[in-house]
Amino acid sequence: MSTSQPQVPSPDANGKAMSNGSAASAPAVAAEPPAKHKGPLELRRKQAAMPMSDQRLLDTRGADHFIHTDPWRVLRIQSEFVEGFGALAELGPAVSVFGSARTKPGTGYYDMGVQVGRHLAEAGVAVITGGGPGSMEAANRGAVEGNGVSVGLGIELPFEQGLNRWVDLGINFRYFFARKTMFVKYAQGFIVLPGGLGTLDELFEAMVLVQTRKVTSFPIVLLGVDFWSPMIEWIKGTLVAEGMVSAKDLDLIQLVDDPADAVHRVLHGIPRPPSTNGDQRPE
Numbered sequence: 001m002s003t004s005q006p007q008v009p010s011p012d013a014n015g016k017a018m019s020n021g022s023a024a025s026a027p028a029v030a031a032e033p034p035a036k037h038k039g040p041l042e043l044r045r046k047q048a049a050m051p052m053s054d055q056r057l058l059d060t061r062g063a064d065h066f067i068h069t070d071p072w073r074v075l076r077i078q079s080e081f082v083e084g085f086g087a088l089a090e091l092g093p094a095v096s097v098f099g100s101a102r103t104k105p106g107t108g109y110y111d112m113g114v115q116v117g118r119h120l121a122e123a124g125v126a127v128i129t130g131g132g133p134g135s136m137e138a139a140n141r142g143a144v145e146g147n148g149v150s151v152g153l154g155i156e157l158p159f160e161q162g163l164n165r166w167v168d169l170g171i172n173f174r175y176f177f178a179r180k181t182m183f184v185k186y187a188q189g190f191i192v193l194p195g196g197l198g199t200l201d202e203l204f205e206a207m208v209l210v211q212t213r214k215v216t217s218f219p220i221v222l223l224g225v226d227f228w229s230p231m232i233e234w235i236k237g238t239l240v241a242e243g244m245v246s247a248k249d250l251d252l253i254q255l256v257d258d259p260a261d262a263v264h265r266v267l268h269g270i271p272r273p274p275s276t277n278g279d280q281r282p283e
């Protein structure tokens with residue numbers, strides 16, 4: 001007895017009728033899910049559920065989270081460089097002056113800072129400082145008193161501080177490294193007054209940049225023979241003696257007591273020797 005049934009053609013995934021036979025038993029293929037286009041991306045299923053870029057931008061929910069992410073920080077860092085380069089590009093000749101934030105007005109070190117600022121201004125050279133109190137304020141004050149250009153590159157600190165009142169062109173930075181770039185990029189040299197960790201950090205960074213020839217012809221003058229001599233002696237007696245630095249590296253810095261002399265030396269800087277330590281480091 002025949003058990004055959006009438007044969008009904010089944011549709012394929014595209015809806016076309018398929019011939020009877022083996023294909024009739026193939027599993028049904030689901031309809032192709034719609035694709036979502038997002039810029040160059042073509043997305044389906046779970047991937048297509050991602051919100052659109054515009055939607056993300058305009059939807060303020062969760063914005064507080066986004067500003068604490070690294071991609072956002074990169075933009076903020078970039079903006080510090082853009083603002084800094086833009087504000088300082090036309091500054092003209094300038095010298096960066098460093099020194100303790102704790103130096104008090106009326107002291108010898110404060111007076112030294114004022115004199116440095118004034119001599120630089122009288123030579124037509126802008127004064128760049130960290131914009132804070134102490135020796136920074138002193139150098140900015142000297143620049144103003146000498147009728148020069150007084151620049152302060154402030155840094156965001158855990159406590160509210162603001163730029164000192166002698167800063168005429170001020171920029172506030174969140175990031176030390178962006179600020180440090182400005183100190184070097186827009187100055188022809190450094191004058192360093194007595195100071196603590198911040199001052200040492202700035203001094204040694206400058207020395208490394210000169211030593212590795214990341215910057216060339218960059219005089220560094222230390223003011224205050226009594227203050228700096230023990231550090232120089234330690235560098236000679238320990239670092240040079242133990243071969244940690246080359247004796248030639250000490251040529252990178254000059255040590256004086258007179259603010260006018262410091263300004264003269266930084267402006268007519270002894271040209272750096274062609275090679276300071278024999279290192280051939282890559283760019």
Ligand SMILES: C/C(=C\CNc1ncnc2c1ncn2[C@@H]1O[C@H](COP(=O)(O)O)[C@@H](O)[C@H]1O)CO
Pocket residue numbers: 097098099100101102129130131132133136154155157161194195196197198199200202
């Ligand atoms: C400690 C006090 C204020 C700190 N305020 C600063 N503002 C701006 N720049 C600063 C500040 N502190 C350090 N710096 C930078 O480091 C150098 C001085 O640091 P030091 O440790 O005092 O030697 C200076 O050149 C700045 O660039 C209290 O008032």
